[in-house]
Every structure is written in structure tokens, then in C-alpha cells.
Amino acid sequence: xxxxPLVRFQNVQKSYDGKILVVKDLNLDVEKGEFLTMLGPSGSxxxxxxxxxxxxxxxxxxxxxxxNQPINNVPPHKRGIGMVFQNYALFPHMTVAENLAFPLExxxxxxxxxQERVKRALDMVQLGAFGNRRPAQLSGGQQQRxxxxxxxxxxxxxxLMDEPxxxxxxxxxxxxxxEIKHIHxxxxxxxxxxxxxxxxxxxxxxxxxxxxxxxxxxLAAPDALYERPENAFVAQFIGxxxxxxxxxxxxxxxxxxxxxxxxAFVYAKAVNVGKKGEQSTLSLRPERVVISxxxxxxxxxxxxxxxxxxxxxxxxxxxxxxxxxEDFIVKVPNSANHAFLRxxxxxxxxWLQEDCRALDA
Amino acid sequence: xxxxxxETIDDALLKKRLDKAMFRSRLRAFLLVSPLLLFxxxxxxxxxxxxxxxxxxxxxxxxxxxxxTEALRDWNSISEPDEKMYAALVADMVVARENRTIGKxxxxxxxxxxxxxxxxxxxxxxxxxxxxPFKESLPGVKKNWNxxxxxxxxxxxxxxxxxxxxxxxxxxxxxxxxSFQRQDEKRRIHMILMLRTLQISLLVTLxxxxxxxxxxxxLATLPARxxxxxxxxxxxPFWTSILVRTTAWIAMLQSQGVVxxxxxxxxxxxxxxxxxxxxNKLGTLIAMTHILLPFMVLxxxxxxxxxxxxxxxxxxxxGATNWTAFWRVYAPQTIPGIGAGAILVFIVAIGxxxxxxxxxxxxxxxxxxxxxxxxxxxxxxxLASALGGVLMIVVLTLYWLYDRVVGIDNMKLG
Numbered sequence: 001x002x003x004x005p006l007v008r009f010q011n012v013q014k015s016y017d018g019k020i021l022v023v024k025d026l027n028l029d030v031e032k033g034e035f036l037t038m039l040g041p042s043g044s045x046x047x048x049x050x051x052x053x054x055x056x057x058x059x060x061x062x063x064x065x066x067x068n069q070p071i072n073n074v075p076p077h078k079r080g081i082g083m084v085f086q087n088y089a090l091f092p093h094m095t096v097a098e099n100l101a102f103p104l105e106x107x108x109x110x111x112x113x114x115q116e117r118v119k120r121a122l123d124m125v126q127l128g129a130f131g132n133r134r135p136a137q138l139s140g141g142q143q144q145r146x147x148x149x150x151x152x153x154x155x156x157x158x159x160l161m162d163e164p165x166x167x168x169x170x171x172x173x174x175x176x177x178x179e180i181k182h183i184h185x186x187x188x189x190x191x192x193x194x195x196x197x198x199x200x201x202x203x204x205x206x207x208x209x210x211x212x213x214x215x216x217x218x219l220a221a222p223d224a225l226y227e228r229p230e231n232a233f234v235a236q237f238i239g240x241x242x243x244x245x246x247x248x249x250x251x252x253x254x255x256x257x258x259x260x261x262x263x264a265f266v267y268a269k270a271v272n273v274g275k276k277g278e279q280s281t282l283s284l285r286p287e288r289v290v291i292s293x294x295x296x297x298x299x300x301x302x303x304x305x306x307x308x309x310x311x312x313x314x315x316x317x318x319x320x321x322x323x324x325x326e327d328f329i330v331k332v333p334n335s336a337n338h339a340f341l342r343x344x345x346x347x348x349x350x351w352l353q354e355d356c357r358a359l360d361a
Numbered sequence: 362x363x364x365x366x367x368e369t370i371d372d373a374l375l376k377k378r379l380d381k382a383m384f385r386s387r388l389r390a391f392l393l394v395s396p397l398l399l400f401x402x403x404x405x406x407x408x409x410x411x412x413x414x415x416x417x418x419x420x421x422x423x424x425x426x427x428x429x430t431e432a433l434r435d436w437n438s439i440s441e442p443d444e445k446m447y448a449a450l451v452a453d454m455v456v457a458r459e460n461r462t463i464g465k466x467x468x469x470x471x472x473x474x475x476x477x478x479x480x481x482x483x484x485x486x487x488x489x490x491x492x493x494p495f496k497e498s499l500p501g502v503k504k505n506w507n508x509x510x511x512x513x514x515x516x517x518x519x520x521x522x523x524x525x526x527x528x529x530x531x532x533x534x535x536x537x538x539x540s541f542q543r544q545d546e547k548r549r550i551h552m553i554l555m556l557r558t559l560q561i562s563l564l565v566t567l568x569x570x571x572x573x574x575x576x577x578x579x580l581a582t583l584p585a586r587x588x589x590x591x592x593x594x595x596x597x598p599f600w601t602s603i604l605v606r607t608t609a610w611i612a613m614l615q616s617q618g619v620v621x622x623x624x625x626x627x628x629x630x631x632x633x634x635x636x637x638x639x640x641n642k643l644g645t646l647i648a649m650t651h652i653l654l655p656f657m658v659l660x661x662x663x664x665x666x667x668x669x670x671x672x673x674x675x676x677x678x679x680g681a682t683n684w685t686a687f688w689r690v691y692a693p694q695t696i697p698g699i700g701a702g703a704i705l706v707f708i709v710a711i712g713x714x715x716x717x718x719x720x721x722x723x724x725x726x727x728x729x730x731x732x733x734x735x736x737x738x739x740x741x742x743x744l745a746s747a748l749g750g751v752l753m754i755v756v757l758t759l760y761w762l763y764d765r766v767v768g769i770d771n772m773k774l775g
Contacts, residue, residue, distance in 0.1 A: 054674075054678055055677075055678075056674055056677075075677075076674070076677040076678055077677045077678070077679075077680050077681055077682055077683075077686075078680075079678075080680070081678060082678065082679075083674075083675065083678040083679075085671045085674070085675055086671070087669065087671060089669070089671040089672050089674070089675035091672060091675075091676075091690055091694075092694065093693045093694060102676070102679055102681070102689070103679035103680050103681075106679065106680045106681045106682075106685055107680055150679065151678075151679075154679070154680065160678075
């Protein structure tokens with residue numbers, strides 16, 4: 001934890017009904033200038049955290065600090081936090097320019113400065129000519145840009161975004177991800193972003209907080225999150241993942257052996273396992289599995305049957321039956337001399353010990 | 362035999378083919394709605410059309426006094442009536458007495474010149490015995506027949522297509538030469554009533570808006586369980602008979618009623634000087650506001666229900682106080698609901714009848730009560746029709762104004 005974070009959640013809890021905790025003891029620092037994403041399935045508490053930060057939901061317990069000031073008792077309009085809502089929440093009875101001028105007007109800014117800033121904000125999102133339109137006359141992507149511009153026009157230090165791209169189609173969503181990322185880089189503003197789309201989170205963020213069940217499961221940079229998941233939930237939620245369940249039979253520092261189905265022993269990296277005899281979930285990325293490996297190169301080698309081949313251009317997605325599971329996925333890269341498989345064929349597959357992470361059950 | 366190819370199909374032919382193809386489904390659609398159309402025509406359009414016609418068309422005098430009508434047509438309304446006119450009048454009166462229609466004629470002329478009813482009924486009794494020259498013998502029966510005003514009234518009454526009833530509805534008097542003049546001051550009652558009707562309707566609309574807006578807001582923002590309960594509380598009176606609710610207000614507001622009893626009990630007023638809360642304009646306002654409140658709440662509620670809470674949240678996150686967020690962001694979005702509710706309440710209120718009749722007393726009655734009076738008591742259906750017509754024109758004008766100012770498209774009924 002750094003000494004001077006922009007936002008600090010300290011032991012924050014939230015319950016809506018007095019029985020169930022939606023957010024359980026949240027501790028999180030957001031650094032200045034950071035793009036932090038709260039990622040998680042619906043109901044994981046990520047939006048609740050954002051709403052508490054914006055001031056629309058009171059925390060049941062704990063304290064939230066903004067710039068080292070506790071803000072639990074500061075009403076939303078005094079927090080000076082920009083926010084982009086899921087459905088943009090552009091005021092339908094105002095033009096685009098009036099929407100952008102609204103935060104400046106309530107700050108009693110002079111009319112000339114208002115115009116100047118509105119123009120600058122519209123230019124920033126390449127909508128300079130659309131000031132006189134009503135939101136309903138804009139496409140989804142344009143509305144999205146106006147919403148971003150409106151959240152930034154009054155120069156807040158912090159901008160919150162609540163699944164802002166959820167309503168856009170795939171191509172537009174990807175384009176907007178880059179635009180928002182570039183705006184963040186250019187302005188140096190701090191962004192807290194909520195999404196349930198992992199690729200969106202990986203594309204845009206400096207750090208990602210993976211939420212599940214009201215708890216941050218892992219807080220790390222995108223690559224660390226993908227390469228080094230710390231528990232089974234994160235491994236499963238981020239990217240594609242093969243799961244193997246078994247019992248730990250040996251453990252020695254970073255190395256361990258896990259027995260699957262009373263037959264096979266898998267050498268794995270001990271990341272999040274207890275002692276001998278406990279259950280563990282092995283996590284293995286599909287692209288790290290090698291077809292017909294050289295026995296000297298890999299620690300783990302098993303027989304498998306090819307069940308299904310799906311041609312995806314850059315790789316061939318191969319479903320194989322392995323160690324009693326029929327949903328084991330291998331990505332065979334479409335490289336110069338890759339293995340040509342046929343459905344029903346028996347093959348050997350193998351992987352490195354360090355690519356196979358032994359996590360909690 | 363040639364068939365039409367794609368190039369030779371012109372617009373008219375295409376239209377004809379389309380019509381032919383659509384004919385069966387159109388016929389079926391028409392047959393399905395025809396019972397309703399028939400019912401609407403018989404029970405709604407035809408009676409209303411007939412009644413509106415009564416306001417400008419009155420053939421009583423024309424039908425029952427044909428000779429007199431003929432004779433009056435050439436008369437210039439100023440010169441002294443001549444023997445020919447007297448003779449025609451006497452001849453008509455003899456026939457009208459035999460046919461027992463003289464009463465209708467007398468009533469008709471009496472509307473033009475009050476007090477002339479008995480002139481006709483009593484003279485008709487003796488008309489058969491009169492002898493020429495009638496110009497001398499008829500005034501012998503009643504010397505009022507020399508009064509030129511009676512003849513002018515008859516000339517006015519003899520016109521079948523007449524603006525007279527509409528003139529009367531606007532407190533104007535139709536002269537026999539076709540010109541208008543204002544009624545005597547003490548007879549100008551309809552304009553006062555019309556203005557009072559507009560005033561009461563306007564006030565009721567405003568009260569409903571002030572009372573209904575917060576209720577609708579609560580309904581739209583509270584959790585579903587609570588708001589459903591509240592909605593039932595709004596709807597329950599809506600399903601109760603108007604008569605029951607109006608009489609309930611009588612029990613509440615009369616001088617020995619619940620409200621006055623409470624005021625006396627708490628010493629706000631003493632037993633001798635209880636407030637008159639009912640049988641006046643106040644009573645009409647209270648009862649009508651209560652009865653029409655759901656008409657305001659429901660459209661407001663449906664509009665507010667459609668406003669996502671994120672708008673107000675967005676406004677607050679942008680730095681607006683609760684007050685600013687409400688007035689600048691929330692309230693403007695409820696205008697369609699306000700418009701719909703206000704127009705509904707106003708239009709229902711302006712034709713309101715039973716509540717003002719029961720609790721309005723003298724100063725709290727409305728134009729519809731007068732219309733009812735003419736329908737059932739004075740039996741002057743033509744005047745009733747004209748008053749109704751004026752009311753309709755006022756409503757349509759206001760509706761048109763509303764469309765110009767707010768826009769009907771902006772209205773949302775649910």
C-alpha cells in the first residue's frame with residue numbers, strides 16, 4: 001500500500017437487508033492516475049463498491065477516503081467525482097452541449113468559460129459538430145462518448161465508469177475500449193471501472209481487482225492475473241482454463257504432486273495448497289499443453305483421445321478426453337508444422353510443472 | 362391473351378391488385394368491428410348529433426303555425442302588423458288548439474318574450490269565435506296583441522335555423538331583425554356559470570397536481586411491495602361509486618359533520634360559529650379534488666416509473682444539489698405526465714355534474730347542472746344543447762391551445 005492513494009477503502013462492509021453482506025471487509029487503494037478495474041460476475045459486489053464510492057449507497061461499516069479525507073458523510077454532489085453510467089444517463093430534454101454544460105453551470109462557471117470547456121470536451125471525443133443534437137438523435141457509440149465527455153468536462157480527479165460499454169455491439173465496444181484507454185492516458189485522470197467482461201478489463205486496466213462473493217479474490221496487473229492466478233476462481237474467471245481436481249500427495253516448497261482419480265500423478269507448482277492429503281484444483285492454460293511432446297522436455301505426460309476439433313484460423317481448438325474429463329481443451333497453434341490430429345485418434349499430451357498451478361479446491 | 366409483365370404494371374394497376382388482395386382481410390376487419398360501430402352510432406354519434414342540431418334548429422313554430430310563419434316572412438319587423446297577419450294568426454291558433462299544440466307554440470314564443478305564454482293559451486280558446494276584421498277583434502280579447510314586441514318575438518320564433526339559443530347561452534339576445542344585443546344585467550347568468558365552471562376546473566386541476574405529484578413520486582420510487590400497497594390505496598377510491606364518495610364528504614364537511622365536530626372539540630371554533638365547508642364552492646372543490654385525484658396520479662406515476670434513477674444520480678454526481686437535480690433534471694422529464702394528468706382532470710372536471718349538484722349549493726354549481734336543469738325541468742332542450750355546444754367549443758379550444766403550447770405528442774397517458 002502506498003502512503004498517498006487517491007482512494008482508500010478501509011474495512012468497508014455493505015449490507016442491503018441487514019442479513020447478507022454484499023461487500024465483506026473490503027480493503028483497496030487506488031493510486032493517482034491509475035486505471036483500476038473491478039471485475040467480477042453479477043452480484044459479486046463490484047457495482048456496490050462503485051456506488052459507495054460515488055456516494056449513492058452508504059457503507060454499513062468502515063471508511064472510504066478520497067484524497068486522505070473520509071467521505072462517508074459527504075453527499076455525492078460534493079465529492080467531485082465524474083461518473084459514466086451503464087445506460088449513459090444523458091438528460092434527454094437537453095442538447096448534447098447543455099448536457100456537458102450542466103456540471104459547469106451548477107459550479108457557477110462563467111458562460112464564456114463554459115462554452116470553451118464544452119467545445120474542448122466535445123472535440124476530445126470527436127463530436128464537435130453534434131453540440132445541438134439531442135441525445136436521442138445520436139447513435140449508441142456517440143451517446144457513450146458524450147457520457148464520457150460529460151464526466152470529464154469539469155476536470156474531476158477521479159472518474160467512475162459502471163459497465164459503460166455494456167450496451168454497445170462487439171466492434172464498437174472494442175473501439176471504445178481503446179478510446180477510453182487513450183483518454184485516460186492523455187489526461188492522467190484516475191479511473192475506477194466496473195465490468196464483468198474480462199477481455200475489456202485486460203485491455204484497459206493498469207490493475208484489476210477480481211471480485212467474487214463480496215471479496216476481492218486477487219488484485220494484480222492484467223498479465224499477472226492471467227499468468228499467475230492465486231485461486232481457482234480467478235484462474236477460471238480470467239481466460240480459458242483447464243481444471244483438474246485431485247488430492248495432494250506430496251508437497252515440497254514450490255513443488256507438489258497431486259493425485260487425480262486414484263490413477264495419475266501430476267507434478268504441479270504449489271501456489272495455494274495446504275498440506276498433504278488436502279484437495280486441490282489444478283489450473284492449466286490450454287495454450288500451455290503440448291501435443292506429442294518430447295519426454296525430456298515435460299514433467300507431465302499422459303495419453304488422451306481427441307474428441308473434437310474446431311478450426312479457428314490462428315489455432316485449432318481441440319477437445320480431448322484426459323484423466324477422466326471430457327472437457328479438456330488444448331489450443332494447437334496453426335504454425336508451420338503443427339500436429340495434424342483426427343477425431344478419435346489417441347495422442348500423448350504433456351505440460352511443464354510450472355505451467356500447472358495447484359490452487360485451492 | 363396477354364399477361365401484364367413487370368414493365369407494364371403501372372401504379373394504378375398495382376394499387377388495384379393490392380386492393381383486391383387486401384379486400385378479404387379488410388372486409389373481415391370491418392365485420393369484426395361492425396357491431397361496435399353500430400352501437401356507437403346508435404348510442405353515441407346519432408344522439409349527440411341530434412342534440413347538437415337542436416341547438417340551432419327549432420321548427421316548433423314553423424310546423425304548428427304555418428300560415429303565420431308565411432305571413433311573418435314578408436313583414437319588416439317595424440311597421441304595424443296588417444290584417445293579413447292577424448287573420449293568419451287566428452286561423453293557426455284555431456287549428457293549433459284543435460291539435461292541442463298551442464301549448465308548445467306558447468312555450469316557444471315565451472322563450473323569446475317572457476310573459477307571453479298566457480297570451481296564446483287564453484286567446485286560442487276564444488279564437489274560433491272571433492270575426493273579421495281580426496286586427497280589431499283579436500286585441501279585443503287581449504290588448505297585448507297590439508304590442509309590436511309580441512309580433513317581433515313570433516317572427517324570431519318562426520325561423521327554424523336560429524342562432525338564438527347559442528346567443529342565449531352566451532347571454533345575448535337575438536332581435537327579430539337578426540341583430541344581437543346583450544341580455545339585461547340581471548339575466549346574464551350563463552357567462553357567470555361558464556367562468557365559474559372554468560375556475561373550479563382549473564383550481565381542481567391545480568390542487569390535484571400539487572397533491573398528486575408527491576404521491577406519484579413515492580409510488581414510482583418506493584420498493585415494489587410498499588408502492589403496490591400505496592397504489593391500491595390510490596385505486597380503491599377510484600373503484601368506489603362517485604355517489605358514495607360524494608355523500609361521504611357530506612358526512613365529513615356538513616356543519617354538524619366530522620370536521621366541524623373536531624374543530625369544535627379542539628377549540629379552534631366554538632359551537633355557535635361552525636364553518637360552512639359544504640354546499641358552497643369550497644365543498645365542490647374539496648369533493649372534486651378528491652374524486653379526480655387518481656386521474657392525475659396514474660399518468661404521473663406511469664411517466665415517473667419510466668424515468669431511471671440514474672438520471673438524478675448522474676445530476677448529483679455532476680455536482681447538482683438535490684434541489685437542482687430535481688428541478689433541472691427530474692421535473693422536466695415528468696412534463697408529459699403533468700400534461701396528460703392535467704388535461705384528463707380538467708376535461709373530466711369541466712363537465713362534472715353529480716358532485717356539484719350534491720355538494721355545490723348555490724355558488725358551487727357548474728354549467729352542467731344548468732344543462733341538466735334545462736333537460737329535465739324547463740325542458741328547453743335547445744338551450745341545453747347550445748350550452749353543451751359552447752362547453753364543447755371551450756374544451757376543444759383549450760385542447761388546441763394545449764397542443765400549440767405543450768404538444769399533444771408530449772402527452773403520455775400510460
